[in-house]
Amino acid sequence: MASQKIERLLLAVLVVAGLTTMSSGTTSSPLQYDYYNATCPGVEEVVRTELVALFGNDSTLPAGLLRLHFHDCFAAGCDATIMLKSHNGTAQRDADPNSTVRGYEAIEAIKAKVEAACPLVVSCADIMAMAARDAVNYTMGPAYQVETGRRDGNVSRKEDALRFLPPADGNVSVLLDYFAVQNLTYKDMVVLSAAHTLGVAHCPSFSDRLYNYSGAGDVDPRLDAAYAANLTAACPAGNVATVQPLDPVSPYTFDLGYYQTVYNREALLASDAALLDDSLSFAYVQLMTNGSSLSIFFDDFAASMINMGRIGVRTGTDGEIRATCSIYVD
Template sequence: METLRFISSPFFIQLTVLFFVLNPANAQLKVGFYSKTCPQAEAIVKDVIDQVMTVAPSLAGPLLRMHFHDCFVRGCEGSILLNSPTKRAEKDSPPNLSLRGYQVIDRVKSALEAKCPGVVSCADIVAIVARDVTVASQGPHWDVETGRRDGRVSSFNEALINLLPPFANISTLIAGFQAKGLNVKDLVVLSGGHTIGTSHCSSFTPRIYNFSGKGDTDPTLDSEYVPNLKSKCTATDQTTLVEMDPGSFKTFDSSYFTLVKKRRGLFQSDAALLDNSETKAYVELQVDTSGSTFFKDFGVSMVKMGRIGVLTGSAGEIRKVCSMVN
């Protein structure tokens, strides 16, 4: 796969924010883009996802995260799906090695191609699937804007640079989201996606075994919770999966915020939400389920995220197979 050099500087980040906010391609996305060219498109996607979730509900988390990971690298243009013969595509990069469900995207694409060949983009499929797995996990429904086209470039290194690591602090998280045109509220709302799915031990074991290089534990983690995590993960475990929202990791709800408030968020990036007054206030608001705005807010932030760096009009292409360029 072709790899492009990524320039990182404050000036570049400012331009990036401006580009994402003013990008005219955003205006070409709309709800119901396929209403005339493939009117059954979303029903076809939902049918496949409902079948998959019946037998493999644990795929909901990875398929939701796939949309995040796609949009944060080169924009929401399906580059996360591309294969590379030399294993240098986005999906081969360390931040993406825990993603699963590519075969589900392929299954959806095949169903759409059978009905409407060459019409629905892989980038739009990823966006619609993210919504449908959320709904299938008892989460909110939102209207997905469509009209994205597919990119032709996927870069191992750009995934390393653009995807925020689980050990990021609040300043890094805020800057990373702002670079994509997303604000502090979007950060804390979208972090709530950790309510479903699992994580490899390696994403958080430094917090419980060797936080500062002295064999210590992260002081922001509830000390009474540490033995529970240690019972699941050894210091060198690279394969075991742990629930991000224990007890309801297959159900999309607001209990993630309760965990964060109790200092039991799995990642440093979860704990960091208590280090900013705005994100902390939002966490505390969602803990009171009677006043929770999480479901509504999540849909709003997902729509915003789905506009990042999109290709529309004559840009890009509509891939025939999601894993390769035409």
Template sequence: MALLGVVVRALIVAAAAAVASGSGLPVPGYDGLAVGFYRKTCPQAEELVLAEMREIVAEDRTLGPALLRFMLHDCFVRGCDASIMLISRNQTGERDAVPSYSLRGYEQIERIKSRLEEACPMTVSCADIIVMAARDAVYLSKGPRYPVETGRRDGKVSCDMDANNDLPPPGSNIVDLKIYFSVKNLGWKDLVVLSGSHTIGRAQCGSFAGDRLYNYSGQGKQDPSLNATYAPELRKACVAGDPKDETFVEMDPGSPYTFDLSYYREVYSNKGLFVSDQALLADKWTRDYVARMASAYSTDEYFRDYAEAMTNMGRLEVLTGDNGEIRKVCSAYVD
């Protein structure tokens, strides 16, 4: 597994100000990335992505959170290179890995790519589309629309074992979570901030019921940390603890399609859906952050932190310059 080097973190606010200044030039980012990378070659790229995302979310609001999750699955495995999109050829690809079984968004990324190909043929990478679509999924859920660095190129390798090994399972404890993130040179704050993505969307019972409701630590019982009033509600939906149970449960039942702070209030009340959500209370630094967000009156701090954490994740092992390729169809290898 390739390790990311030292990350030079750009300030999001400064980047936004530079773009707004009207200089017309891309704002330098990390390792060949830049805010406004397509300003000359495809100036309408970001607005075309947003327009398509508006239609996608209007047709099915569950696809916004799904496309946000899509970016995590792409970036944590071989970096943000759209390798998740490649259909298996000589080996089993990432999209066939166990963590990808419930992943949605392939058709929507291709749909956005097709729109951009009409406007700017062979210019905007699938990797950048995934990052822009995730940002707009957040924005269309009443979250921030922060500046994104672009300039990524698409990867040529996709292997299911990479996905099986690199993605943190929903049953991870805090030690495991911090290791998964540190390997990618992401810190505890990135972990606790990005976990807040669970404020929107749904999860299948099979991804959490066994650990939380029926077989905690292999002991055949309910997780003792799970809120006593919340547990019976989950049991009504997830009756068997079957890992193949595809019944959906909202991750943040109070406001499942609004990007807000209610996720942190739920976690602080021991109502986090996953073991990995509950795990945030087992570390001083992440617990303190959860507590602060749970009692916050404004989303301002969190939105700033989220923009920075998503930028950090968007820099993982990127391919730029002469590395990688630009694909016309995101799922098809370029021979």
């Protein structure tokens, strides 16, 4: 029995090593660390101070800001175009996948503080990257440096969000396709999925797993039976308002609770449950159920967030620096 456990652990370690190698091919970035040292010194502390005050009033905001950054980057690059508004309902934020995204007002509040210190110097896109990093760290996750130098985009299209945001019911193969489009690796996909250690999901995002998984009114067999019963009680058919924590183990702490939830077959979203269906992602999930793997996860997550923060960035003379992030574009 002991030898089998050791073999499983070694397998998982080898998988992690292989996935690390797969991530090492990330291209160099036009961004840089400490980009604002000369033009707006202390900006990251301004952002952090404002965020701490906001987080103190809303314990759910860190998850919102982390998700906001993810949805911005995947739709059209990390250029804050998710912040833009449309009178005609044609902007990214009007797309169905963004209907429950939140944190816009927090970014605007932080931007106002930054503008007071350094007018028209720091982009909304960089503020969003800093805010996501600080949200992770505030909830006991890793502290890591953020590359900066992004500029803001001025075109926001609903179709970009519909086309490029990964679906909540995607299997590993589908998810890999969405991540590959963004030049992100297999490892980035498995690691960034753990952003779901924070936040909640509304009942419609997983109700098919409770009531009509195969089209015959059945429950997804990958769900733990007792957990499925609890979800059914909390989310009656047709309920659209109720939410459930994505990580019931520790919903407000950035830790390994997500992987424990997935491993225990208590993942809300089919895309999270799918990590058990693939041998490589399963091995990583299994390894992360061991508390001693926390430092590995923290290093991995920081590296993958940096990779994600490079998606489609605008630098130099491309894009703009807006005084207000949430302006109307039509």
